[in-house]
Amino acid sequence: QVQLKESGPGLVQPSQTLSLTCTVSGFSLTSYHVHWVRQPPGKGLEWMGVMWSDGDTSYNSALKSRLSISRDTSKSQVFLKMSSLQTEDTATYYCAREDSGDVYFDYWGQGVMVTVSS
Amino acid sequence: DIQMTQSPASLSASLGETVTIECRASEDIYNGLAWYQQKPGKSPQLLIYNANSLHTGVPSRFSGSGSGTQYSLKINSLQSEDVASYFCQQYYDYPLYTFGAGTKLELK
Numbered sequence: 001q002v003q004l005k006e007s008g009p010g011l012v013q014p015s016q017t018l019s020l021t022c023t024v025s026g027f028s029l030t031s032y033h034v035h036w037v038r039q040p041p042g043k044g045l046e047w048m049g050v051m052w053s054d055g056d057t058s059y060n061s062a063l064k065s066r067l068s069i070s071r072d073t074s075k076s077q078v079f080l081k082m083s084s085l086q087t088e089d090t091a092t093y094y095c096a097r098e099d100s101g102d103v104y105f106d107y108w109g110q111g112v113m114v115t116v117s118s
Numbered sequence: 119d120i121q122m123t124q125s126p127a128s129l130s131a132s133l134g135e136t137v138t139i140e141c142r143a144s145e146d147i148y149n150g151l152a153w154y155q156q157k158p159g160k161s162p163q164l165l166i167y168n169a170n171s172l173h174t175g176v177p178s179r180f181s182g183s184g185s186g187t188q189y190s191l192k193i194n195s196l197q198s199e200d201v202a203s204y205f206c207q208q209y210y211d212y213p214l215y216t217f218g219a220g221t222k223l224e225l226k
Contacts, residue, residue, distance in 0.1 A: 004161075037217075043219065044217050047213070047214065047215040047216065060214065096162075102167060102168070103212050103213070104207065104209055105207070106173075107161070108163075110159070111161070
């Protein structure tokens with residue numbers, strides 16, 4: 001069945017770079033777009049960016065200068081790297097699959113909590 | 119960016135009751151709206167897409183409605199398993215999705 005699972009460090013120091021991995025199963029990264037979304041504690045969700053099925057990427061303009069999304073199709077993994085982390089980047093980070101026939105998210109990972117603190 | 123204002127932030131209701139959650143968009147989103155349910159420690163689950171279409175496997179007590187800038191999620195005959203957080207997502211401004219802040223639904 002379709003699954004997405006985020007992994008990465010739970011704690012990152014300010015000014016450092018965050019690296020997260022989304023490992024998917026049950027579908028191919030070359031057939032579906034995979035998005036990254038985050039949610040600060042007690043706040044709403046923020047769309048961060050997308051790995052398109054053709055390997056291209058798009059980013060939220062508010063994060064574009066710090067954000068990079070890549071993938072390894074052989075390992076069914078999508079990667080997120082975000083630089084210059086600040087305390088405001090403390091959040092739960094999710095990857096989500098976009099439905100093939102429409103643009104909502106039909107499957108999400110369980111999320112990984114990342115705390116930015118020294 | 120399209121702003122989504124969701125209300126209420128929290129809601130307490132009794133079993134069997136009908137509850138309604140609302141989202142207001144800052145501009146017309148032409149039914150490009152989805153509703154998700156998220157239980158503690160779990161992934162968000164799609165409930166409704168295109169404002170009023172029920173996702174496969176979702177109980178019929180869930181329904182969505184609305185148009186333009188105003189949308190709502192209704193849960194008829196509240197069940198204990200419906201205790202969760204709910205949030206809306208607009209995708210009219212694709213791919214710059216924006217989300218409501220969420221509604222936490224508890225049992226009274």
